[in-house]
Amino acid sequence: MTFANIDLDAEFRRLAGIDAAPVAPAARQKKKPPRAPKPEGLLKWEAERKAAREAESDSAAVDDETVDSDVRISMMLADRMAGTFLYEHGGKGWRVYLDGRWAACATGEETEIAKVIGPAILKDALGNTASDPDAAGRMIRLAKRAMSAAGVSAALQLARSDRRLAARPDEFDQDPDMLNVANGVIHLPSGELRPHSPDMRMVRQSPVEYKPDAQAPQWLKFLDEISCHDPDWVDYLRRSLAYTLSGRVNEEMLFFMLGRGANGKSVLVNVLRAVLGQFVGSVPTSFLATSKNDDKEGASPVKASLQGLRMALANEVEAGSKLSAQTVKEVTSTEAIAARHLYKELFNFTPTHKLWVRGNHKPIITDNDEGIWRRIALIPFERNFSPDEQDKHLEERLLSEREGILAWLVAGYAEYQRHGLRPARRVAAASAAYRAESDLVGQWLDEEAEIIPGMSCHKDDAYQSYVEWCRRDGLDPKTKTTLTRMLDERGITSGRANTAGRAHIYKGMRLKSERPF
Structure with missing residues (x-):
């Protein structure tokens, strides 16, 4: 019996229990029996089968319709x-x-x-x-x-x-001349207040309204006191803070506010944080410290958090902390910064932030190249307020003048445009002294060697003297290669002597502990 020779209708009837005997091939049947009415069981089975086919068809149609x-x-x-x-x-x-x-x-x-x-x-x-x-x-x-x-x-x-x-992330907060505030957007070069617009793609905002004529007499009195009555210092601070309002980073500066407790630093920072709002962010001081285990390919959430900031604050540098010259150069540069949020892709952004650090101690900077020191502005906070002079409600009183403080900052941007940063005398002197005391190679040369043209000394002897000098003061010595580079920057070159024996020498110096070579 083949499938082609089966009477399907009769077979369905048999399966439904109507015909008990199997159906014979059509070729052997001489006469078909008359069709009987379909029994109720068969009709039910056919109805269920039809419903199943329609359900399958409807399911496929729903899937296509769902996508659409x-x-x-x-x-x-x-x-x-x-x-x-x-x-x-x-x-x-x-x-x-x-x-x-x-x-x-x-x-x-x-x-x-x-x-x-x-x-x-x-x-x-x-x-x-x-x-x-x-x-x-x-x-x-x-x-x-x-x-x-x-x-x-x-x-x-x-x-x-x-x-x-x-x-994209790089579409937000991109106009460096605009400062978003509560009642509009300030065009810093002109001081003009413009209306908000979603097309400006502003993300960060100051919670303070801009009122150009607002005054802040208590704020000015506070600045006069913490500056030790030095208008040159106050004017420099104003220009620096006004520059910080903008998204421009052409000055490539790190502002370091140095001073022991009760000198006004904390009040100043807290007031600025309240006035500038979301334009201020914090970075851990460890981010700026020297690290030998930086994962350049790993997540960098601290760097990523700098995007769109105008002021990045690092607070309370610990005694003995070392500053990473490489990190400082990277985050105070005009070049794009590569960063990655946790579990996100690497991206680049144009920096808009200025780095402000405050502390009671100066971090150690072991590099003496111009690339790092031209970036450092040490702002001394030398006033110390006795317990009787301290006002526990000073911050609250200053914040009552927040509109006046914002107006003072915006007006300072015009001063910055006219004069640039132009360091105050005390700032310039403190920065120069900081560099001199951080110049460990220079100190070693002053104490252990003499700079004399035409004189020379053995490299090994010089390096041994340098290492011993560092260890006496609990310092980590540079490698011989780094020392050679740093001496070369001072005009002390390396070469070979014309005599036999130890031939590698430094030209232009001699050690005080040995005779001229």
Whole structure:
């Protein structure tokens, strides 16, 4: 018996229990029996089979329709989000425009607006029920998908790539001459206040309103006192802070506020933090310290956090801390900085921050090259307030003048444009003294050697003298190669002697402990 010779209808009847005997091949049947009415069991079986086939067909259609629905819903969502929401790829994700800035969505604002799409579609569908029932049915199915958790998630995922919503980290806070404040955006070169606009892509903001005519008499009195009544010092601080307001980093400076306790540093920093708001961020002092285990390919969340800041604060340098010249040069440079948030991709950003460090102790800087020292501005805080002079409510009183302090800073930007930073006399003197006392090679030369043109000494003897000198003072000596480079920068060159024996020498110096070579 072959499949082609089977009477399928009769076989179905047999399987349904109507014909007990197997069906003979059609070729051997001489006459077909008359068709009997289909029994109830067969009719039920056929109905169930048909329903199953229709269900499979409907399932495939729903899958295709679901994909199409998600795309349609995402387009509706993008229409509603445009101008108010952005998605920052490689950065903070969804952002919403609120009160003059693009704030990161922290409480599911993007999900809330996505949840509105379904009810809106359903409302339209119910309005079309009488005129176009088929279209209304499709809209109801679309609304059902839009109101499901899976539909909301899919729509948000697809909307990320909409050209009206997609943004990159380097698109935000990019105008270095603009400062976003509570009542507008200040154009620093002109002092003009301009209205907020989402097109400016501002993320950070000062919580203070800009009122150009606002005064701050208590603030000026405070500065006069912490400067030891030195207007030159106050003017320099004003120019430096005004420069810090901008996103320009052309000065490539590190401002170090040095002074022991009760001298006004903390009050100054706290007031500036309150006035500048989100433009101020903190970096750990360990970030600036020398590290032999830097993972250049690993995550760098501290560097990544600098993006968009105007003032980066490092607080309370510990005694004996060493400053990494390489790190300082990198984060005070005009060149783009490569950074990576945790679990994110590497990205580059243009620096806008100025580095301010405060502490009671000067960090150790062992490099003596111009590249590091031209960046250091040591601002001495030499006033010490006795317990009887200290005002526990000073900070609160100063913050009552926050509009006046902001106006004072913005006006200082015009002074900076006219004169540049132009270090105060005390700042220049303190910075020079800092460099001199950090010049360990120079100190070793002063104590153990003489700089005399035409004289020379053996390299090995000189290096041994240098190492012993360092160890006497508990210092880590440089390598011989580094010492040779640092001496060469001072005009002391290396070469070979014309005599036999130990031939490697330094030319232009001799050790006080040995006779001329």
